[in-house]
Structure formats: C-alpha cells, structure tokens
Amino acid sequence: MNFTENIIMIIVLGCLLCGYVLKKWVKDVENKYIPTILSILGALMNCMVSGISLENIIYGALSGLASTGLHQAFTRFIEKDRDFDV
Template identity: 50%
Template sequence: MDLNFISEYYMPMVLTASFIIGYVIKKSLDFIPNKYIPLILAVCGAFMGCILNKQINLESIISGAFSGLASTGLHQTFTRLVEGEKYGEL
C-alpha cells in the first residue's frame, strides 16, 4: 500500500501552530479534558488550512485537519523522547 499521497496534505505552518495551541491547552487550560484536544486541533487546523489556502474547499479543510491531528502525534513523540519512555509503556 502506497501512502505517499499523505504528504500532499501535510501543512507545516498548520502543524506548528496546532502543536503550540495543543501545548497551551494541555499545560494551562485544566478545565478542558485531554480527550477533546485532538478534536479542537482538528477544527483549528481545518480553519487555518482554509486561511492559508485562501479558499474554502474540501482539500483545504482536509489538509488543515490532517495537520492539526498530526500535531497530537508529534506532541506524543516529543514527550516520549524527552521523558525517555518507550512506546507501549505507561
């Protein structure tokens, strides 16, 4: 299965901005449960994707949402590397 098409939907600016938004939500807004952070970042990413592409269409929404969700994975990877935990351990 070829997954190279995923790289077409990757938006570095949205990924970085979503990473920062997610970090701020996680560290300072304790009233928001962690389970809602990916949803918030997907919506924010879709919004930012439309702004960066200067048009509202399905491709902009999907690209932004994908990058917003990817930032949650980036956060988890970064956290595991910094804290020295291995995947699968709690």
C-alpha cells in the same frame, strides 16, 4: 498523492503551540478533547490560508492531528531519555 506532501508545516506548528497551551494552561479542557479541537483548528487555519474547499478542510484537519502525534512522539522520546538517567 503522498500524505506528507499535503501536511502544511505552519499549521502543524500553530496547532502544536495551541495544543501545548491547552494542555498546560487551560485546566477546563480535558486531554481527550485536545485532538478534536486541534483538527478543527487546523481545518479552519488551512481554509483561511488556502481558501474554503473540502480538500483544504481535510488536509488542515490532518495537519492538526499530525501536531498531536508529533507532541506525543516528542513526549515519549523525552520520557524515555529521562528513564535512562535514573
């Protein structure tokens, strides 16, 4: 089974939004804890949508972590474009 078939896009987007809020507006949370928070949140959201099973927990956690990677890739892309404008 391919990993990309099991990423739940609504969970990735929800975790991406929550991660953005944590990073920008919640100052008490250190950056190093955000991936852990998002993986737990992704697992919980997938269990709420698809039911509780080990497979749903794992795929939800991976979807939460994928949102962290997506945010980092987007940030690096934007910062790279900004460096060329100087």
